[in-house]
Amino acid sequence: MHPITVEYLRWIVLLPLGGAAFLGITNRRLPTVVVSLVASLTVLGSFLLSAQAFFALRALPTAGRLLTDRVYSWMPVGDLRIDVSFMVDPLTAVMILFVTGVAFLIHIYSIGYMKGDRGYQRYFAYLNLFVGMMLILVLSDNLPLLFVGWEGVGLCSYLLIGFWFEDLANSAAGKKAFLVNRIGDFGFLLGMLLIARTLAGKVGGENLFSFAVMAQHTSLLAPVATAIGLLLFMGATGKSAQIPLFVWLPDAMAGPTPVSALIHAATMVTAGVYMVARMNFLYVLTPTAMAVVAVIGALTALVAATIAVTQDDIKKVLAYSTVSQLGYMFLACGVGAFGAGIFHVMTHAFFKALLFMGAGSVIHALHHQQDMRYMGGLRSKMPVTFVTMFAAMLAISGVFPFAGFFSKDEILYNTFLDSKVLWAIGYAVAGLTAFYMTRLLALTFFGKSRVDEEHVHEVHESPLSMTIPLMVLGVLSLIGGWIGWPHFLGGSNRFETWLAPVFRHGMEGEAMAHGAENAVHASAAAHAALAHGAETAVHAGGSTELALAVASLALALLGIAVGFVVYLRRLDVAEAARRAAGGRLYWLLKGKYFVDEIYEALIVRPGYWLSDIVFFRFTDAGLIDGVLVNGTARSLGILGSVLRLLQNGMLRWYAYSFTLGVLVILFYLVRHL
Amino acid sequence: MFDASVGLNHYLLLSVLLFVIGVAGVIFRRNAIIMFMSIELMLTSVNLTILAYSRYLGDHTGHVLVLFVFAVAAAEAAVGLAILVELFRKRDTVDVDRFRQLME
Numbered sequence: 001m002h003p004i005t006v007e008y009l010r011w012i013v014l015l016p017l018g019g020a021a022f023l024g025i026t027n028r029r030l031p032t033v034v035v036s037l038v039a040s041l042t043v044l045g046s047f048l049l050s051a052q053a054f055f056a057l058r059a060l061p062t063a064g065r066l067l068t069d070r071v072y073s074w075m076p077v078g079d080l081r082i083d084v085s086f087m088v089d090p091l092t093a094v095m096i097l098f099v100t101g102v103a104f105l106i107h108i109y110s111i112g113y114m115k116g117d118r119g120y121q122r123y124f125a126y127l128n129l130f131v132g133m134m135l136i137l138v139l140s141d142n143l144p145l146l147f148v149g150w151e152g153v154g155l156c157s158y159l160l161i162g163f164w165f166e167d168l169a170n171s172a173a174g175k176k177a178f179l180v181n182r183i184g185d186f187g188f189l190l191g192m193l194l195i196a197r198t199l200a201g202k203v204g205g206e207n208l209f210s211f212a213v214m215a216q217h218t219s220l221l222a223p224v225a226t227a228i229g230l231l232l233f234m235g236a237t238g239k240s241a242q243i244p245l246f247v248w249l250p251d252a253m254a255g256p257t258p259v260s261a262l263i264h265a266a267t268m269v270t271a272g273v274y275m276v277a278r279m280n281f282l283y284v285l286t287p288t289a290m291a292v293v294a295v296i297g298a299l300t301a302l303v304a305a306t307i308a309v310t311q312d313d314i315k316k317v318l319a320y321s322t323v324s325q326l327g328y329m330f331l332a333c334g335v336g337a338f339g340a341g342i343f344h345v346m347t348h349a350f351f352k353a354l355l356f357m358g359a360g361s362v363i364h365a366l367h368h369q370q371d372m373r374y375m376g377g378l379r380s381k382m383p384v385t386f387v388t389m390f391a392a393m394l395a396i397s398g399v400f401p402f403a404g405f406f407s408k409d410e411i412l413y414n415t416f417l418d419s420k421v422l423w424a425i426g427y428a429v430a431g432l433t434a435f436y437m438t439r440l441l442a443l444t445f446f447g448k449s450r451v452d453e454e455h456v457h458e459v460h461e462s463p464l465s466m467t468i469p470l471m472v473l474g475v476l477s478l479i480g481g482w483i484g485w486p487h488f489l490g491g492s493n494r495f496e497t498w499l500a501p502v503f504r505h506g507m508e509g510e511a512m513a514h515g516a517e518n519a520v521h522a523s524a525a526a527h528a529a530l531a532h533g534a535e536t537a538v539h540a541g542g543s544t545e546l547a548l549a550v551a552s553l554a555l556a557l558l559g560i561a562v563g564f565v566v567y568l569r570r571l572d573v574a575e576a577a578r579r580a581a582g583g584r585l586y587w588l589l590k591g592k593y594f595v596d597e598i599y600e601a602l603i604v605r606p607g608y609w610l611s612d613i614v615f616f617r618f619t620d621a622g623l624i625d626g627v628l629v630n631g632t633a634r635s636l637g638i639l640g641s642v643l644r645l646l647q648n649g650m651l652r653w654y655a656y657s658f659t660l661g662v663l664v665i666l667f668y669l670v671r672h673l
Numbered sequence: 674m675f676d677a678s679v680g681l682n683h684y685l686l687l688s689v690l691l692f693v694i695g696v697a698g699v700i701f702r703r704n705a706i707i708m709f710m711s712i713e714l715m716l717t718s719v720n721l722t723i724l725a726y727s728r729y730l731g732d733h734t735g736h737v738l739v740l741f742v743f744a745v746a747a748a749e750a751a752v753g754l755a756i757l758v759e760l761f762r763k764r765d766t767v768d769v770d771r772f773r774q775l776m777e
Contacts, residue, residue: 648773649772649773649774649775650769650770650773651708651769651770651772651775652699652700652701652703652708652769652770654775655696655699655700656700659696659700
């Protein structure tokens with residue numbers, strides 16, 4: 001079936017990019033109102049167009065749900081053609097809707113949060129650029145254009161994390177994010193080149209990087225699928241902050257809080273999950289890469305959750321929580337439940353954006369105090385922030401019927417079918433999540449106030465521009481998961497059905513893997529395929545799913561209960577836990593497993609040494625400056641001082657050498673002619 | 674075996690002798706006037722060569738050329754001697770080793 005061409009897709013991208021260009025060029029010359037209007041309305045426009053695309057897509061028959069917009073041919077090189085070309089399929093539709101929707105709310109919130117900042121206009125220019133780049137990433141119909149967005153969000157994260165660059169720590173955090181991402185991007189680029197090498201010449205005259213073409217030629221890609229899958233996943237570990245490249249995300253807290261919300265919820269970190277889901281046709285060919293994705297996801301979820309339990313900075317807790325939740329998403333992709341992964345991406349966007357903006361609201365009220373040890377008792381003073389954050393906490397903990405319950409439960413169920421060990425890790429993390437989120441809420445909003453005496457009377461609820469987005473997201477955190485209401489609870493899981501056409505390759509690829517007797521691990525994707533497609537299988541698994549759901553709900557409630565009891569009534573228990581095992585465990589977790597320190601010692605220091613000794617002192621100062629630049633000058637100088645001896649002003653010496661020269665020439669001529 | 678008649682080779686031999694004496698004079702003598710005379714000697718030896726070939730080949734263009742060389746040599750000698758007189762007035766010597774301004 002021919003895809004339908006709709007020209008407004010390009011405007012979804014161009015509106016925020018245009019806004020960014022306009023605000024960037026006219027920097028510091030526009031009144032605040034104009035800046036706010038331009039920035040938010042462009043994103044709102046994108047959101048409305050996305051909604052239009054969504055409804056246009058829904059009106060089409062299931063098999064033909066594809067809208068395209070080919071803007072122009074970007075790189076026609078011989079046989080290779082790379083287009084700037086956008087498409088909307090069910091997966092992209094989900095992504096653009098929540099990216100633009102959440103980003104719009106963050107824009108509104110930023111109007112209040114950034115009020116009076118010197119870089120107000122610059123901030124909104126970056127923010128619009130960020131949204132535009134993310135939209136390029138999810139709307140692209142080929143890998144190189146996706147890479148443009150991929151690098152674009154990396155650049156914007158650098159700009160926004162280091163937004164208050166006067167403070168050296170902030171710009172260092174920005175640099176760290178940029179460099180760590182660069183490592184991942186290197187892998188991504190290699191994966192892309194490997195695809196090009198595999199398909200070049202075999203897919204004549206076509207855009208071999210387009211997802212549709214790649215999906216049609218999976219048999220050609222199959223022999224190198226593991227290598228490609230792992231290289232692309234390396235890119236995803238950078239962008240989506242997984243082991244071993246997650247270190248940049250907690251530092252990314254240096255940026256303004258709404259930026260954290262944007263990076264952690266709507267954009268950037270979801271890019272890795274989206275890319276893996278988008279390349280699902282490739283990943284199902286390679287059980288090895290899938291297993292790596294699942295294990296890395298589960299381990300990241302566990303490591304980050306344990307660190308989050310011990311952090312005192314409210315934003316750091318949320319940062320590690322994001323890393324942990326991203327681990328869940330990759331776990332889902334790794335066991336073949338791409339739909340569940342994307343579902344969690346979406347619900348997480350709602351409640352994590354809400355949590356960050358709620359934290360921002362608290363920080364704003366407390367004059368940039370981020371340490372939870374100096375908060376407490378804010379419940380009555382900031383009721384809207386409190387209620388909405390409470391909803392988000394229930395959602396992230398996976399309490400029925402909040403959004404997180406549905407997505408997390410689906411991930412855990414699919415994991416259970418694949419591997420009991422990974423499920424056990426995921427299950428434990430669910431309990432930890434409930435516990436540390438409760439700890440955050442208990443320390444911030446409950447108990448006695450530990451706020452500074454000076455500021456305690458000034459604490460007040462944030463302005464409407466900040467609370468309205470909180471309320472909207474609060475509602476979404478409650479109802480956002482209902483579109484994926486599972487079968488075993490009498491729903492129809494419309495989210496899965498909606499995404500099914502995108503992940504149908506999964507089932508085809510699975511059949512191939514079976515054919516190749518490659519099926520040791522293949523049960524993973526098979527289960528996933530069944531869970532996605534055939535209703536009978538879902539009903540058969542209904543009782544297991546129900547049991548798992550009840551178990552994780554019970555664990556979540558237990559985690560919340562323990563959290564409240566410990567941090568409101570029995571602080572001595574927390575103190576005892578800190579001292580347990582001689583305080584070693586607490587020391588290890590509080591120090592974030594010292595990953596930063598290990599990288600510092602293993603990579604950064606040798607890097608400095610290499611740069612200083614080899615590249616600077618030897619190559620630059622020694623070889624280039626010393627030998628090439630100064631060496632040339634010095635050798636000419638020496639030559640000159642020798643030649644200077646010849647010019648001694650003695651007339652007879654000149655005549656003598658002149659004669660000698662003539663004789664030599666004569667001698668030569670006589671001998672050779 | 675002894676050919677009493679004077680031929681081309683004799684003229685050329687004499688010419689080479691005169692030229693070498695001129696070169697030696699320029700290189701080995703320090704007196705500017707002697708050097709000057711040596712240069713004239715070299716010019717004369719070249720003239721002799723040209724005339725010898727002119728006669729030998731029966732082409733009279735060479736005679737005309739020699740007249741031109743004389744004219745130029747005379748002009749050059751006038752300028753050169755004038756410079757020498759001027760130098761002697763300033764420095765009371767014509768020893769070329771005492772003049773090293775060419776170095777600068």
